[in-house]
Amino acid sequence: MEQKLAEFHEREDCILYASCFDANAGLFEVLLSPEDAVLSDELNHASIIDGIRLCRAKRLRYKHMDLKDLESKLQESQSSRMRLIVTDGVFSMDGDVAPLRGICDLAEQYGAMVFIDECHATGFLGPRGRGTDELLGVMDRVHIVNSTLGKALGGAAGGYTVGPKPLIDLLRQRSRPYLFSNALPPPVVGSAISAVEMLLASNEIAQSMTAKTMRFRNKMTQVGFTIAGTSHPICPVMLGDARLASVMADDMLKLGIYVIGFSYPVVPKGKARIRVQISAAHTEEDIDRCVDAFIQTGRKHGVIS
Ligand SMILES: Cc1ncc(COP(=O)(O)O)c(C=O)c1O
Secondary structure: OHHHHHHHHOOOEEEEEOOHHHHHHHHHHHHOOOOOEEEEEOOOOHHHHHHHHOOOOEEEEEOOOOHHHHHHHHHHOOOOOOEEEEEEOEEOOOOEEOOHHHHHHHHHHHOOEEEEEOOOOOOOOOOOOOOHHHHOOOOOOOOEEEEEOOOOOOOOOOEEEEEOHHHHHHHHHHOHHHHOOOOOOHHHHHHHHHHHHHHHHOOHHHHHHHHHHHHHHHHHHHOOOOEOOOOOOEEEEEEEOHHHHHHHHHHHHHOOOOOEEEOOOOOOOOOEEEEEEOOOOOOHHHHHHHHHHHHHHHHHOOOOO
């Protein structure tokens, strides 16, 4: 599994954890000391925030996807021994994609390293589904990738780090969730290996995602819904009001469509939404049926006319 994931991401080596939460909890403490600095996007996933809390490096939070602010934090931390820029490749609540090219440019200019969390990109983003770094053409400029087997790779559990061999060797010796917790169950590993093999064998699945995603986004926008993000298969149907998001999701379920309403504190107040996730298993008919159900419930609740 580890060899296949390293091959898939085109990195030297890989270490497998029971979850990506563990991979994020186990990395920063091993890699960074008090003389180092970590520069983290303010909207990074909770597991990254917790992982960073466990390390003793200087912490600097930059404004969400704001390269100017990142640069000012890089200038502020010039005296640190090693600097690590940390970002989600894709931010799951809005489906927005980190500006990785600009981040890598700044990292090279200031001698920093780049880490990305690819839970919402591995398996489907980029022409071969390798992730955000492939999509933006920076696979050879991002140093460390953490991701999950529990989303697009379908296994419901498992996470990993891929990167330079010496780092992975060090994690095997020192990373606490790896050392002090059970390994991933073999049946989960078996199914995840099959998923990765399917992706290594053909780009068809990854490429079909783009067409399906655009079908959903375009149809929904045409009838008057607002979908956040750009081209990501996470399609947040923005509704604003928390109760509206919840009752509309209930009505969608009555029509046979399982979608989830999200509201505060998971997303900011006034930004409640129903988050729709397009899957490679969906057919065009499935997508059209989902759009029809949204039209019906959206009209019922006065969201569209
Ligand atoms: C960006 C991100 N990182 C890490 C995780 C944790 O992944 P896992 O479920 O494998 O622990 C998630 C899961 O929601 C996530 O969205």
